[in-house]
Amino acid sequence: MKLFEELKWRGLINDISSPELEEKLNNGGMTFYIGTDPTGDSLHIGHFSSFLISKRLKDAGHNPILLVGGATGLIGDPKPNAERPIITKELVDHNFNALKSQAQKIFGFEVVNNYDWSKDINFIDFLRDYGKYFNVNYMLAKDTVQRRLDTGITYTEFSYMIMQALDFLYLYENRNCVMQVAGQDQWGNITAGIELIRKKIGKEAYAFTMPLLTKADGTKFGKSEGNAIWLDKSQTSSYEMYQFFLNAEDEMVIKYLKYLTFLTPEEIISIEKEHAERPELRMAHKRLAEEVITFLHGKEEYVEAIKISEILFSGEINKLSKEEIKTAFKGMPFYELKEERNIVDLLVEAGVASSKREAREFVSNGAITMNGERIENLELFVTKDLTVDGETIVIRKGKKKYHLIKTA
């Protein structure tokens, strides 16, 4: 399978700037860029899918540049319904450095910052040298702007696409970067760039976008119990990530395999077949988790994640040895129990519940187990005698959320 055909098969191509891109992609040798804004200080699973595509292109002989938007991050990409709050330069700076080091560590990409070439453009030159190439009517027609016309959009965010177009132009002229790859929501910004390059220097630039990865119900992919899945294992442990993929909806799992792994089409097709026959075994989910965790955290972490999962879901925590407990919960944050506590107070203090009211609700619902045993007594007094190994109490809320209590 040639590169383009494979990308298409994986469902990674949403829009494409021109038909001749197919051949160019297959031939290799293009320098391209993919961008993200430093709105947070860590990469999450959403970045992962788009950065992986860069890796795929790199492996096929293209040359990726990762742009982290130190300048565009100061402006804000228009969201569908609301203006973004402006964030401080210090924060953007901090986020930039964090994302840069993560991206280099995980993917090994060259990282550039659009602040470097945007910061010195003065307003008059900007209007004379670039503003003349943007027709407001054309800008208004963009989807990102259209959607904001009745809720309002400031000049600042309206200008975002110009900044992104300037980036493309700059990289084209200075780095011979002829292609941009991004999520489908960037299409408007990208075509603004292609247009600028054509008008200002008379050159042809290319781009394609990938569909945004969603869950089966169309909502955002990459959240678990309200928390984002981060790529850094200190923020999202391998165990949590394993659980995230294992819990993925059946109807999406094959799509995720295509998006998020380097398994060959043949392998994925055979997994799909197996999954269709025995969905309850969740072979596809397990393979997905294996591929992603191994790529991000390494084989050892993956093995560890499985081990922890098996122990926790066997429900027989009280049968574990001290050593096994240690292994299972290695690296998991814990709450230190200093003195004896009523169960309700403990749940709040340990962060299991957010208020006593909620803590009572959990207990009366039967959502709380302690060392594998369901707690239903609101008056229960938690003492050292309740530890499973002399120092640890394992609290489970609901089916999947675990908390550790250690006694001093």
Place this chain on the structure above:
RNA sequence: GGAGAGAUAGCGAAGAGGCUAAACGCGGCAGACUGUAAAUCUGCUCCCAUUGGGUUCGAUGGUUCGAAACCAUCUCUCUCCA
């Protein structure tokens, strides 16, 4: 600058003086059923509390026994006009 409309809990959206801690929908969190899935059903979802209490409806003042609702001023948003 002028004329209208609006601002309600995480979001959307009712409410037009006491029955309102505020309908309904979404989202979120639990429970049941399952395969640690989906769908479905049930409960919870401002804060603290065992009954009960405390703070809310853009902001600040006021009218009233009593205001999210009425009045005044202010802030912000949208639509239209020049």
